[in-house]
Amino acid sequence: MKPAAFQYHAPDTLEEALDLLAEHGSDAKPLAGGQSLIPAMNFRLATPSALVDLNRVAGLGEVADGGSRLMIGAMVRHRALERSEEVERAAPLVSAAMPFVAHAAIRTRGTIGGSLAHADPAAELPAVMLALDAAFTLASREGRRTVPANDFFAGLFATALEPGELLVGIEIPHGRVRSASAFDELSRRHGDFALAGAAAYVALDEQGICNHLRVGLLSLADRPVLAARAERLLVGTKPTSESIRAAADASAREDIDPTSDIHASSRYRRRLAAVLIRRVLERAFHSLENA
Numbered sequence: 001m002k003p004a005a006f007q008y009h010a011p012d013t014l015e016e017a018l019d020l021l022a023e024h025g026s027d028a029k030p031l032a033g034g035q036s037l038i039p040a041m042n043f044r045l046a047t048p049s050a051l052v053d054l055n056r057v058a059g060l061g062e063v064a065d066g067g068s069r070l071m072i073g074a075m076v077r078h079r080a081l082e083r084s085e086e087v088e089r090a091a092p093l094v095s096a097a098m099p100f101v102a103h104a105a106i107r108t109r110g111t112i113g114g115s116l117a118h119a120d121p122a123a124e125l126p127a128v129m130l131a132l133d134a135a136f137t138l139a140s141r142e143g144r145r146t147v148p149a150n151d152f153f154a155g156l157f158a159t160a161l162e163p164g165e166l167l168v169g170i171e172i173p174h175g176r177v178r179s180a181s182a183f184d185e186l187s188r189r190h191g192d193f194a195l196a197g198a199a200a201y202v203a204l205d206e207q208g209i210c211n212h213l214r215v216g217l218l219s220l221a222d223r224p225v226l227a228a229r230a231e232r233l234l235v236g237t238k239p240t241s242e243s244i245r246a247a248a249d250a251s252a253r254e255d256i257d258p259t260s261d262i263h264a265s266s267r268y269r270r271r272l273a274a275v276l277i278r279r280v281l282e283r284a285f286h287s288l289e290n291a
């Protein structure tokens with residue numbers, strides 16, 4: 001099918017883009033990589049009256065390391081994230097997750113801002129952002145506000161973005177000593193959306209006690225969620241294979257709400273969650289032991 005008729009705007013500056021969004025209200029949609037929006041328009045699942053193309057807007061495509069914070073512009077392409085040495089150094093969990101996102105052709109166009117704003121519960125980047133305690137900068141004609149990743153995802157394809165607001169940047173804190181991360185997921189074919197996935201970021205103190213732990217989970221609820229139970233069980237302890245397994249099982253029982261669909265049953269996804277949470281935690285802690 002072809003999309004319903006729409007106006008097309010291609011502003012050069014953020015101010016122009018925000019003015020256009022304010023003018024058209026909830027009928028307008030920003031266009032980033034178009035990898036989710038254009039298929040949705042072709043299927044008439046989305047029928048915006050106006051598209052505000054962000055591809056020419058200056059200042060949204062940079063990655064910069066501010067020392068303790070990695071700043072990523074909303075229009076940074078998946079492929080650029082995947083290949084960035086700065087990202088690899090400051091947030092290796094992002095680099096580890098990128099090859100699991102779709103296929104190279106889609107990653108060449110798709111953007112981090114598009115992926116986060118789209119808020120597909122099966123997408124990798126939202127779960128990674130939860131694990132890394134990222135914060136998102138949202139801009140509108142009225143000004144800017146910062147929303148922690150944990151408050152941004154509001155449900156199935158739903159976020160804290162208000163009409164007229166754009167996600168303009170992502171900030172990822174980094175620099176914890178003795179920290180490590182790991183990502184894993186299971187999909188039927190490489191590049192397909194995952195049946196379930198887990199992104200872990202952990203840190204140990206000098207005595208080997210876990211002083212930080214976050215595991216972001218995808219495809220296991222109507223939005224990306226944290227394995228909060230595992231965090232409560234493991235922080236303040238010296239993790240062992242047994243305690244990691246028990247924490248992963250507890251999170252798979254309590255922290256998720258997986259659905260059944262033609263790809264997998266809810267029961268299967270819950271079992272998969274326990275395995276994936278255990279696997280990413282073991283890999284992350286193991287890499288610290290060997291560091």
Ligand SMILES: Cc1cc2nc3c(=O)[nH]c(=O)nc-3n(C[C@H](O)[C@H](O)[C@H](O)COP(=O)(O)OP(=O)(O)OC[C@H]3O[C@@H](n4cnc5c(N)ncnc54)[C@H](O)[C@@H]3O)c2cc1C
Pocket residue numbers: 029030031032033034035036037038039054074100101102103106109110111112113114115117118122123124125161165166167168191192193194
């Ligand atoms: C075959 C296929 C397989 C895929 N597999 C995966 C996968 O395995 N994992 C995965 O994570 N993704 C997957 N995707 C989606 C892909 O990663 C998209 O790139 C991503 O979801 C959307 O990014 P985009 O830049 O293309 O956004 P667009 O499609 O341009 O926009 C998506 C939505 O976000 C809004 N938006 C975009 N940018 C902003 C912004 N800065 N501020 C506010 N709102 C904004 C748009 O209005 C739209 O509603 C797949 C896509 C395809 C076609």
